[in-house]
Amino acid sequence: MTEALFRADPYLRAAEARVTALTEEGGIILDRTIFYPAGGGQPGDGGVLRWKGGEIEIATTVKADADDIVLVPAEPAALPGVGAVLNQELDWDRRHRHMRVHTALHLLSVVIPLPVTGGAITAEKGRLDFDMPEAPEDRDALEQTLNDLIACDFAVTEEWITEAELDARPGLVKTLSVAPPRGTGTVRLVRIGAGENTADLQPCGGTHVARTAEIGRVRLGKVEKKGKQNRRVHLHLGR
Template identity: 25%
Template sequence: MLMPALAGALRCQRDSYLKVLQTKVVSCEKKKGFYAVEFEDTVLFPEGGGQPFDKGVILREKDDSETPVEVTDVQRDGLHAIHSLISPLEPGETVTMQVDWARRLDHMQQHTGQHLLSAVLDKKDVATVGWNLGVQMNYVELDRKLSTEEVQETQLDVNQAIAQALPITVDISGHDEEKGAMRVVTIGEMDRNPCCGTHLAKTSEIGSILLLHQVPNKGNSRLFFMAGNRVTDYAKSSHDRIRSVNAALSCQTDDTLSKIEQLQLRQRALLSQLKTAQQELAVQEAGKIAAILESKEVYVLYKPDYDMEYLRFVEKQLPDLQGTAILLCGQGPSGGAIIIAGKAVDKYAGLVKDTFKDAKGGGKGRWQGKVVRYNSGEVERALELNK
């Protein structure tokens, strides 16, 4: 009878650098949308300890086409590593599994980087109370916020420890019926911590760690960071974005901030001028509406390129109306706003809600609402009231 290796003593945990493993299928159970497969052993790490699961492929010896079966997820079920596959395997058959090495190496750089970062912070009496390995950025959750000087000092200290190429070892100290093999990760003489994850062999393989920003969280502080190849990728992408900004602003990097400040000042001036012009236009629009409503029961004003603020400008200029004004703005899937003011607000509020399927609003004496989206033909039907 085939017996699977248990969490804590999986081959991927005993040898983090193993990329290919020949093993046998213990079980294969059809689930909703996938097949849950357990192997005698695995080179694919099941999610745990803050580290995401590995991805990889399975090659079947009996498959002449050598088409790999994709492994989309690996999770722990108690002490068992359950692999999610897109195609079934037969219990007892021998297969070869290959890990997505780029993904694994990235996870090891981030995870080992977190251990080292937390060790450095611990010596500064700053405790790590949690952490997260993200797709681009990670964070360590600390029991307090670091000062700018502390962040700079920590950045220097952690990268000095990386340069020292400190050895990283994993010791198995026993076995827990619920957690599996008890593994302790040691970084030189700096740190000893229990961990189920896969780790690098020495700190120099982390490459570098970049500390980013902090975000408060329920009395704690999340210090964001990235490690390894992510640092160089981030530097390159950031450089490319800065170059694009330079081109758009027609300036050099050193002049970018001052150029943006100039544009902001100019924008504020233009917005002020626009607001004044809109108010002047609103006075004219209101006068036109008031004149029309002296002889008509209702009038619809539709301004597709304006917003609720403009509609309020118009409404403020409307005296005691003889009829009812329906003010609309916005267009298409972006929706817009509606104000109804005048004599027969309730009557036309009902008509508006019947006309505009996605209109919502209310009020007494005046009706104000929004349109989530304008559907085809709705505005045209409303404007027929002007005929």
């Protein structure tokens, strides 16, 4: 099982690791990694691996069986051997933008308090699909409310509850299309705010900024009709 260093510290940009396996497709499995694997609408991380006598660019990162995480090279190249010790360096600018978008989307689900039917994240923008029969009447007002929440500079923290506790609080789950990961007995929650000033609390396995002000100002884009009941709301990062 790959130790997910990004879970404990999403701001970790470099770390040493050891190669534990190579996949038939040319992927690299490490004993520990700072690279987030694609999931929950958030893309997999990229970056560079460097070892004595070689280096390789990583295009993306994916999940594998048995809780392993596979780093996928950008193109065929010489791979480090099993047992090799190497240094992994994250494409931090891209990851940080993913974190900003992801946290902003959590707040978008607060501003639009409707069931979420899908979502996606890129380094420039994100979107959520809502069970929303009619488009919002005042998109500018929604955008201002969202930016007001961001400016509150809420702390973003994680906590864990048991699967039984989550079953007893079904309102925590906002997404209709993606169920929280199960099987370990506990579920990770991401909290924005604290105590009575909690703005949002929901299951999530992604990476987030430490405080909402780090997101910066955002802009709401077009609202698209996606089926009879669904509307897709686009969100764009500022600088």
